[in-house]
Amino acid sequence: xxxxxxxxxxxxxxxxxxxxxxxxxxxxxxxxxxxxxxxxxxxxxxxxxxxxxxxxxxxxxxxxxxxxxxxxxxxxxxxxxxxxxxxxxxxxxxxxxxxxxxxxxxxxxxxxxxxxxxxxxxxxxxxxxxxxxxxxxxxxxxxxxxxxxxxxxxxxxxxxxxxxxxxxxxxxxxxxxxxxxxxxxxxxxxxxxxxxxxxxxxxxxxxxxxxxxxxxxxxxxxxxxxxxxxxxxxxxxxxxxxxxxxxxxxxxxxxxxxxxxxxxxxxxxxxxxxxxxx
Amino acid sequence: xxxxxxxxxxxxxxxxxxxxxxxxxxxxxxxxxxxxxxxxxxxxxxxxxxxxxxxxxxxxxxxxxxxxxxxxxxxxxxxxxxxxxxxxxxxxxxxxxxxxxxxxxxxxxxxxxxxxxxxxxxxxxxxxxxxxxxxxxxxxxxxxxxxxxxxxxxxxxxxxxxxxxxxxxxxxxxxxxxxxxxxxxxxxxxxxxxxxxxxxxxxxxxxxxxxxxxxxxxxxxxxxxxxxxxxxxxxxxxxxxxxxxxx
Numbered sequence: 245x246x247x248x249x250x251x252x253x254x255x256x257x258x259x260x261x262x263x264x265x266x267x268x269x270x271x272x273x274x275x276x277x278x279x280x281x282x283x284x285x286x287x288x289x290x291x292x293x294x295x296x297x298x299x300x301x302x303x304x305x306x307x308x309x310x311x312x313x314x315x316x317x318x319x320x321x322x323x324x325x326x327x328x329x330x331x332x333x334x335x336x337x338x339x340x341x342x343x344x345x346x347x348x349x350x351x352x353x354x355x356x357x358x359x360x361x362x363x364x365x366x367x368x369x370x371x372x373x374x375x376x377x378x379x380x381x382x383x384x385x386x387x388x389x390x391x392x393x394x395x396x397x398x399x400x401x402x403x404x405x406x407x408x409x410x411x412x413x414x415x416x417x418x419x420x421x422x423x424x425x426x427x428x429x430x431x432x433x434x435x436x437x438x439x440x441x442x443x444x445x446x447x448x449x450x451x452x453x454x455x456x457x458x459x460x461x462x463x464x465x466x467x468x469x470x471x472x473x474x475x476x477x478x479x480x481x482x483x484x485x486x487x488x489x490x491x492x493x494x495x496x497x498x499x500x501x502x503x504x505x506x507x508x509x510x511x512x513x514x515x516x517x518x519x520x521x522x
Numbered sequence: 523x524x525x526x527x528x529x530x531x532x533x534x535x536x537x538x539x540x541x542x543x544x545x546x547x548x549x550x551x552x553x554x555x556x557x558x559x560x561x562x563x564x565x566x567x568x569x570x571x572x573x574x575x576x577x578x579x580x581x582x583x584x585x586x587x588x589x590x591x592x593x594x595x596x597x598x599x600x601x602x603x604x605x606x607x608x609x610x611x612x613x614x615x616x617x618x619x620x621x622x623x624x625x626x627x628x629x630x631x632x633x634x635x636x637x638x639x640x641x642x643x644x645x646x647x648x649x650x651x652x653x654x655x656x657x658x659x660x661x662x663x664x665x666x667x668x669x670x671x672x673x674x675x676x677x678x679x680x681x682x683x684x685x686x687x688x689x690x691x692x693x694x695x696x697x698x699x700x701x702x703x704x705x706x707x708x709x710x711x712x713x714x715x716x717x718x719x720x721x722x723x724x725x726x727x728x729x730x731x732x733x734x735x736x737x738x739x740x741x742x743x744x745x746x747x748x749x750x751x752x753x754x755x756x757x758x759x760x761x762x763x764x765x766x767x768x769x
Contacts, residue, residue, distance in 0.1 A: 418605075420603045420605045420606075420607045421607060421609060423575070423577055423601070423603065423607075424601070424603070424607050424609075424620075424621075425624065426575075426576075426577060426594060427575045427576070427577065427594050427599050427600070427601045427678075428594065428599070428600070428620070428621040428624045428625065428672070429593075429594040429595040429596070429597075429598075429599070429624060429625060430624045431595075434624060438620075438624070439609070442609070442611045443610075443611070445611075517611075519610065519611050519612075519613075519652045519654075
């Protein structure tokens, strides 16, 4: 090969490697875009050729049109798209946020302090297998159908992976790293704070990512049963009115928001775990 | 009598259930001494170290530093473990600070010592790197730097070069000697490598098989820098080897 890196100067080699990397990046981005386009094309083709009944699946363009229209038209479900998005986000993020704030530290404490683990574990083991949706009737009785009740249900869905992962993460702290702290004369709490928590973060973030997925999934279920706005509610109304485009719009928007939130969590992870990337 | 000894180990004995690992080990270490502990594989060297660091409590016996019962919270102990033990989420500089921050030393004192250690070890270019970006030997040098920067009453090293090739080992052995001379630290160095022990130590403790006792103390009075081919060196090395083989 004429461009063999063997005969290059150092600068040329660096430039060569960098341009190669850029090419790979560009290729991957293009492939990702093409993948998405391909999906929509197949969808559109299926609808246009009449392979699927238009009552069961509408065309991509119709969904896109509705997406635009819903910014200014509250019909047929009674709320603008952004109102629905906002109301869903509020529930998801408040329940999810609470799950992080309570679940992650609880997992850390249970994973580190044996006595606390013995105390908490039976309660947790009982709560853990309960499907979050089964809390719906109780939460409606306790808190009505407002934000609080739905956040509560989302909280249960997101809480479990947050706790389990931070628990497992801190339990996997390397013995030798703990011993470094201990032999330097650190108290148990200092070792927990300076060694246990940092070394558990990888697992904790994995838990948080699972939790946001659970939160979204439960959110829609909660809204379908008791709500007056929100994306789940919009989907439910779409079903009642036989508006398949509304249902699909709801699904797509939920998917897109999920992507955005996951990306934000990854950014957050980079901030705390930057050392891993370098 | 106790004044001249920095560390006194008296009748150290350890059982794990029925397993008798360490049997009535007593010895003293002078301030600033470099002591090597050698013994056959599996004789309980690491248990011995973990007793000295107070990770395990002895079944019987006691360890005194400056005449007081050793306590990591009160005394200044440093350990270089066998496995990599740099905190992966801290930069080189922050790893060096780690122990001193736990001991809550004044910030300018920490700054001063860290700067000194970075200079001594030639780590300037690695200051802001993370351990996983470094070669294994550089990562191990950080650990050694972290231990010496504490200016400990007692520095314990548990086969710190077990995983390294011979060239690196020679290099790092010389570095430890350099740091030891510079800082005047009291060092206990555990190894199964007899040549390493004779190269480094002022005194070598030979342990027996399990349950480990002290078979013999060998003084190594060879001037530094030592040569492994020096007849005196070879003589001591052979003697230690004989003692370990003999059971």
